[in-house]
Amino acid sequence: MAKILIIEDDAPTRANLAEIFTVSGYEAIATADASRGLELAIQEQPDAIFCDLLLPDRDGYTVLTAVRDHPRLATTPFVIITGRSEREWFRQAMLLGADDYLTKPFTAQELLSTLYVQLQKRWAIATSSEHYHSRSAWFATHSLRDAFLQAVSDDHRYLPLLVLRLNHAHELQQHLQAAHFDALFAAVIQRVAATAPALTIVSLDGERLALLASTIRSVAATASLANQILTSFEQVFRVGAQDFFLTASIGMASYPRHATGLASLLASADRACQIASRRGGNHYQVYAPDPLAGDRLLLATELHYALDRQEFVVHYQPRIELASGRIVACEALVRWQHPQRGSLAPAAFIPLAEETGLISAIGERVLRLACQQALEFQAIAHRPLRLAVNFSGRQFSQPDFLVRCGQILRETQFDPGLLEVELTESVLIQDRSLAQRRLSELRQLGIQIAIDDFGTGYSSLSYLQQFPVDVLKLDRRFTGNLNGNAKNAAIAIAVIQMAHSLNLRVVAEGVETDAELAFFYQQACHEIQGYCFSQPLPASEFCSLLAGDRALVLPAATLFT
Ligand code: C2E
Ligand code: MG
Ligand code: MG
Numbered sequence: 001m002a003k004i005l006i007i008e009d010d011a012p013t014r015a016n017l018a019e020i021f022t023v024s025g026y027e028a029i030a031t032a033d034a035s036r037g038l039e040l041a042i043q044e045q046p047d048a049i050f051c052d053l054l055l056p057d058r059d060g061y062t063v064l065t066a067v068r069d070h071p072r073l074a075t076t077p078f079v080i081i082t083g084r085s086e087r088e089w090f091r092q093a094m095l096l097g098a099d100d101y102l103t104k105p106f107t108a109q110e111l112l113s114t115l116y117v118q119l120q121k122r123w124a125i126a127t128s129s130e131h132y133h134s135r136s137a138w139f140a141t142h143s144l145r146d147a148f149l150q151a152v153s154d155d156h157r158y159l160p161l162l163v164l165r166l167n168h169a170h171e172l173q174q175h176l177q178a179a180h181f182d183a184l185f186a187a188v189i190q191r192v193a194a195t196a197p198a199l200t201i202v203s204l205d206g207e208r209l210a211l212l213a214s215t216i217r218s219v220a221a222t223a224s225l226a227n228q229i230l231t232s233f234e235q236v237f238r239v240g241a242q243d244f245f246l247t248a249s250i251g252m253a254s255y256p257r258h259a260t261g262l263a264s265l266l267a268s269a270d271r272a273c274q275i276a277s278r279r280g281g282n283h284y285q286v287y288a289p290d291p292l293a294g295d296r297l298l299l300a301t302e303l304h305y306a307l308d309r310q311e312f313v314v315h316y317q318p319r320i321e322l323a324s325g326r327i328v329a330c331e332a333l334v335r336w337q338h339p340q341r342g343s344l345a346p347a348a349f350i351p352l353a354e355e356t357g358l359i360s361a362i363g364e365r366v367l368r369l370a371c372q373q374a375l376e377f378q379a380i381a382h383r384p385l386r387l388a389v390n391f392s393g394r395q396f397s398q399p400d401f402l403v404r405c406g407q408i409l410r411e412t413q414f415d416p417g418l419l420e421v422e423l424t425e426s427v428l429i430q431d432r433s434l435a436q437r438r439l440s441e442l443r444q445l446g447i448q449i450a451i452d453d454f455g456t457g458y459s460s461l462s463y464l465q466q467f468p469v470d471v472l473k474l475d476r477r478f479t480g481n482l483n484g485n486a487k488n489a490a491i492a493i494a495v496i497q498m499a500h501s502l503n504l505r506v507v508a509e510g511v512e513t514d515a516e517l518a519f520f521y522q523q524a525c526h527e528i529q530g531y532c533f534s535q536p537l538p539a540s541e542f543c544s545l546l547a548g549d550r551a552l553v554l555p556a557a558t559l560f561t
Contacts, residue, residue, distance in 0.1 A: 002119055004047065009054075034062065046076065061092060061093065062300070075122070077118035079099060081106075095266070147212050162213065165276075170207075180239060187239060191237070192229055213225060248282060299349070300352060304358065319529045327550075329385055332369075332373075332388065333390070367405065396423060439467050450507075453473065474525075514532070
């Protein structure tokens with residue numbers, strides 16, 4: 001009995017699919033989330049996987065990539081089910097190695113015939129040793145996969161995969177008849193094959209080729225091969241009576257350095273190719289992994305566990321009122337205490353947390369920790385200190401954002417009047433009416449609103465009047481190097497004056513030197529935050545700072561002016 005794995009978070013759809021498969025004589029296993037789905041796929045080795053594209057913890061593409069990277073699942077039929085029918089989504093799925101794509105709503109008949117076709121293909125592959133040579137995307141990706149698995153099992157230490165993209169393919173497609181374009185693309189394939197006969201060449205779509213170079217053993221040899229191919233494009237392409245001068249871009253990624261699975265390898269080579277094509281003309285680019293890109297999936301999984309394992313800690317940076325020189329507030333800044341990688345700054349994981357949706361859970365954790373902690377700060381300082389917490393756009397637009405904030409405030413008994421929510425301009429601009437509603441709701445709870453990184457995002461100031469805002473945080477781009485850059489100083493002065501006239505508090509971020517400090521004092525900026533007073537500190541050190549009641553010492557220069 002064929003075994004089908006269903007990964008679908010919508011309970012009625014999931015039950016429905018399982019029922020259709022069961023009644024039709026298949027064994028159905030179903031789960032609502034991606035992580036569990038992956039575990040089941042590995043444990044159960046299903047004969048086909050039907051996976052929803054939008055899942056609560058990860059998207060279907062991520063599941064697909066992980067499945068394709070797993071040696072025992074690399075050829076398991078994978079069907080994406082989704083409500084989206086846009087072409088790019090479909091192409092992305094196919095490029096990552098999906099076998100089919102079902103758009104909701106679909107009938108039981110469509111579902112079963114899709115499954116049937118996949119099982120037939122699997123059976124045909126399993127029982128025939130013949131080589132299939134077909135231009136269809138399915139056979140193409142499968143023959144690439146075969147060549148890849150073959151090379152990898154032959155114990156290759158270095159296996160380069162190239163993606164070649166025909167530049168301006170879209171324009172060509174628009175201007176040529178389909179048959180004409182196909183002929184042109186066939187000529188491209190022929191040219192590449194003639195230049196590099198030992199390659200496995202597979203057409204990914206009408207404009208990209210994947211080239212697997214299993215006979216090449218070094219990075220230098222790969223580069224010279226790529227250059228040979230690009231040089232071959234200098235010769236004219238002739239289709240019918242027409243001549244074409246074409247250019248191409250080539251991106252390269254190699255196994256096992258950049259990726260160990262075909263889907264990731266292909267995605268990396270494709271990313272390198274995109275960079276090459278941005279440079280225009282005939283260019284070759286080797287994939288340069290940013291330190292996190294290669295193992296984003298791993299990091300995403302670890303991010304998930306980090307919440308359970310309490311690996312997030314919050315550091316606090318003091319804000320000092322210039323008039324009194326005293327600490328009046330602190331900003332909560334999250335850090336990830338990663339068991340292997342050490343302390344990670346927000347820039348290393350917040351974007352990924354945004355993508356995976358984990359940002360909301362992380363943000364709530366930070367808010368709860370910071371509220372609890374700030375109560376202790378107040379007790380030590382013997383005065384009310386405001387607490388500023390950063391919120392990402394995704395978290396801010398969650399439907400239950402406000403309810404959850406309110407609940408945390410009640411649980412921790414933190415005074416909402418002392419909480420400042422920091423949002424960036426871009427978050428407010430994305431959906432103005434939602435932002436307006438949210439901000440007034442926050443205000444009703446007594447919470448204050450600060451605009452973070454002010455001056456970097458939206459250049460029109462008119463929106464300040466639309467939104468209930470209490471604080472502007474002048475981005476540190478404008479606070480540094482004031483002497484060397486007259487424009488920075490002019491912008492800083494303008495923002496401070498505007499804040500005064502709109503009755504907003506203004507905070508200069510990233511103030512590092514005495515000269516900068518003197519400048520903000522002279523401009524009557526309300527508060528500063530920066531290394532000149534203190535870096536963000538672990539809670540215990542922040543407590544010591546408060547206990548010592550250290551005040552800001554103004555530089556001598558300010559006293560003479
Ligand atoms: P931000 O809110 O603008 O925070 C200020 C950043 O500037 C912090 O970086 C801080 O360490 C740094 N900084 C402070 N003073 C100075 C200075 O004098 N010189 C320089 N060069 N830098 C200074 P950090 O902690 O790496 O945080 C970066 C960003 O990550 C934050 O920018 C904020 O947008 C985001 N972030 C931090 N914590 C959270 C969080 O809990 N949730 C969300 N959604 N975002 C967070
Ligand atoms: Mg901030
Ligand atoms: Mg900022």
